[in-house]
Amino acid sequence: MTRIAVNGAAGRMGQTVIETAADRDDLAAVVGFDVETGEVDGVPVVAEDVADALAEYDVDVVVDFSVPASTLPLAAACVEADAGLVVGTTGFDEDGMEDLVAASTSIPLLKATNFSRGIQVLQRTVREAVRALDGYDLELMESHHNGKVDAPSGTAKTLLEVVQSERDVEPVYGREGHAPRAEDEIGVFARRAGDIRGEHELILAGNDEVVSLSHHAEDRAVFAAGALDAAAWLAGRDAGQYDFGEVVDGA
Ligand SMILES: NC(=O)C1=CN([C@@H]2O[C@H](COP(=O)(O)OP(=O)(O)OC[C@H]3O[C@@H](n4cnc5c(N)ncnc54)[C@H](OP(=O)(O)O)[C@@H]3O)[C@@H](O)[C@H]2O)C=CC1
Numbered sequence: 001m002t003r004i005a006v007n008g009a010a011g012r013m014g015q016t017v018i019e020t021a022a023d024r025d026d027l028a029a030v031v032g033f034d035v036e037t038g039e040v041d042g043v044p045v046v047a048e049d050v051a052d053a054l055a056e057y058d059v060d061v062v063v064d065f066s067v068p069a070s071t072l073p074l075a076a077a078c079v080e081a082d083a084g085l086v087v088g089t090t091g092f093d094e095d096g097m098e099d100l101v102a103a104s105t106s107i108p109l110l111k112a113t114n115f116s117r118g119i120q121v122l123q124r125t126v127r128e129a130v131r132a133l134d135g136y137d138l139e140l141m142e143s144h145h146n147g148k149v150d151a152p153s154g155t156a157k158t159l160l161e162v163v164q165s166e167r168d169v170e171p172v173y174g175r176e177g178h179a180p181r182a183e184d185e186i187g188v189f190a191r192r193a194g195d196i197r198g199e200h201e202l203i204l205a206g207n208d209e210v211v212s213l214s215h216h217a218e219d220r221a222v223f224a225a226g227a228l229d230a231a232a233w234l235a236g237r238d239a240g241q242y243d244f245g246e247v248v249d250g251a
């Protein structure tokens with residue numbers, strides 16, 4: 001039985017992770033960390049010294065859905081307590097990402113901008129489509145709830161990286177005014193409204209046709225289930241950086 005802690009436990013995703021964990025018998029959420037303390041679904045949520053709490057609750061893996069400023073000290077606490085770390089938080093700058101990845105020399109670390117299995121498949125399909133449809137215009141769109149603070153979404157950035165690994169395109173974030181399209185650009189658009197759980201779409205247009213590759217999450221439970229699968233998979237592994245694709249492929 002893998003014992004997990006949840007960072008950002010009182011947030012939208014943290015609560016969903018704790019609720020989803022309650023239905024599983026391969027792992028248990030034993031403690032949460034957040035600014036606001038109390039409990040979520042019977043799991044204590046504390047704000048005390050995280051490394052001490054990880055030892056006290058005998059935590060194997062921490063699942064993090066919080067903010068970058070919280071994830072970095074959390075990674076240090078995981079190193080101190082020798083706990084694995086699954087990171088779903090998005091919005092890191094380059095330095096923050098480097099600091100986070102540095103923790104993987106001491107602990108097993110798995111970070112993903114999207115823990116849905118469908119997005120893994122979308123990434124692979126996008127790679128194949130961009131490779132096959134050379135010269136088609138590319139445009140990337142994402143939509144999320146009105147509480148999301150980072151833009152474009154982490155998933156959109158990951159999809160952009162996939163595209164750029166296949167083709168040399170320059171992102172243009174939104175367009176306004178006189179803005180003729182260059183051949184080597186990719187428009188990137190972020191919408192924020194209501195409680196949209198997460199929608200991503202890449203269109204490839206040319207040769208009198210439009211290919212649309214899209215994914216939409218219907219419930220946060222899809223991300224929570226993927227993150228918990230990652231936590232169960234990560235427990236007991238050697239220090240290093242792992243990829244959610246390995247979990248999906250059952251490696
Ligand atoms: N990889 C994936 O599959 C997914 C990733 N995400 C990402 O997860 C992150 C969280 O999303 P969401 O749950 O919607 O956001 P929320 O704002 O609802 O939750 C974040 C929580 O973290 C808390 N927090 C802030 N600072 C600390 C701290 N120092 N220690 C502990 N907790 C802290 C916040 O508290 P307070 O509100 O008081 O500041 C809040 O309760 C985002 O970066 C989002 O993009 C989301 C869905 C899926």
Ligand SMILES: O=C(O)C1=N[C@H](C(=O)O)C[C@H](O)C1
Pocket residue numbers: 090113114115144145148152153154155156197198199
């Ligand atoms: O904040 C969210 O909600 C989500 N964030 C992730 C992202 O930034 O890509 C994943 C998912 O789309 C939901």
